[in-house]
Amino acid sequence: MSYLTPEQIEKIEERLTEIEPRYNRLLLAASHRNYLSEQGAEYARHGYLRRLGTLRRCIENVFTLIPPDMNNIPDRNVLHDAQINVQSFVANVYGCVDNLAWVWLFESGLATKIHRNRVGLRSKHIEVRATLSASLQSYLQKIDPWLDYLIEYRDALAHRIPLYIPPGGVPTKNVDAYNDLSQRIMDALYVLNDGFEYERLSAEQEKLLVFQPLITHSVKETTAHFAFHAQMLADFLTVEELGYKILDELSGLAKKP
Known part of the structure; x- marks a missing residue:
């Protein structure tokens, strides 16, 4: 018996088919705009968009290695390959958020006014958030729990216990x-x-x-385990949404006298 219900599997697979066209639309939107600075263009095209392509490929790889309807315990090497892709995915989701922060600062001319150690879009990055529109600040407050989850898993991956997929429960x-x-x-x-x-x-x-498609890190430090199929899709969509929000913010810059 699968860990996921047939309804959940159907919804996940339907959402999976949206990833490629969503990626292509954002690729066109972000790569073809006229940036005000070389650094802003580089961080958008060679930072954010390159990472977004990695996210797309990681999703494809994980779903091929471990389909959502799998109920038998995967081969050890299959699990290991899936873990590699999940780890790369989380690292690059984190990188996407930071790249977007830098795009905004370079394009708005504020990059030299805020120390690089204080650059980011999390709640602690007060100086950066204060330069954004009220609507974008409100949006970031709404996704603060997601940003907290992201930093927990990224920090565990980079500094403590790496993410892994338990072989069975x-x-x-x-x-x-x-x-x-x-x-x-x-x-x-x-x-x-x-x-x-x-x-x-x-x-x-x-x-x-029973195989459970979950990601975790330390059994003592983690706040939750996540079903990685749904989480990877949700993370991609959040990074996509945040990308469009920053593009809208940049369009507002272009309209200023």
Whole structure:
């Protein structure tokens, strides 16, 4: 039985088909505009948009390696490849947000007035937010919880425990049977010295595991586990939306005398 319901899988797969056309529309919108500064253009075209292309490809790779309707436990190498893509995805989502902050500062002529260590769009970046329109400040306040989630996972990836996909979980109803088999497996291996029984019991125990498409980092530090199919799509759409918000902000600059 799949971790996700048929309705959830259908919704995820429908949203997946939107990623490519959304990426292409934003690519055209952000790459073809006339920027006021070389640095702003570079951070938009070679920073934000390059990262956005990486996000698109990471989504494609993860969905190919581990489809949303997968219920068997993936091969170890498949899990490892998916983890690599999830890790790259999170790092580049974080990078997209920072790139957009720099685009705004270069285009508005404020890049030299705010120290680089204070550049960003999170709630702590008071100086940067104060230069934005009231509507964009309100939007950023609305997505503050998302920005907090992003920094937690990015910091864990960069500085502490890397993100990973657990190979399988034991449903509550199977815990007792799983533990009983664990003891019998140890007995078969170390007491009975019976390799055939060990293999038989191990295969029986594996049937009790259920694959859960979740990402996590430290078991003690994380605030939540996320279903990575839906989370990756949501993150892409948020980064896309934020990109359009910054483009609108830049259009406002062009209208000023």
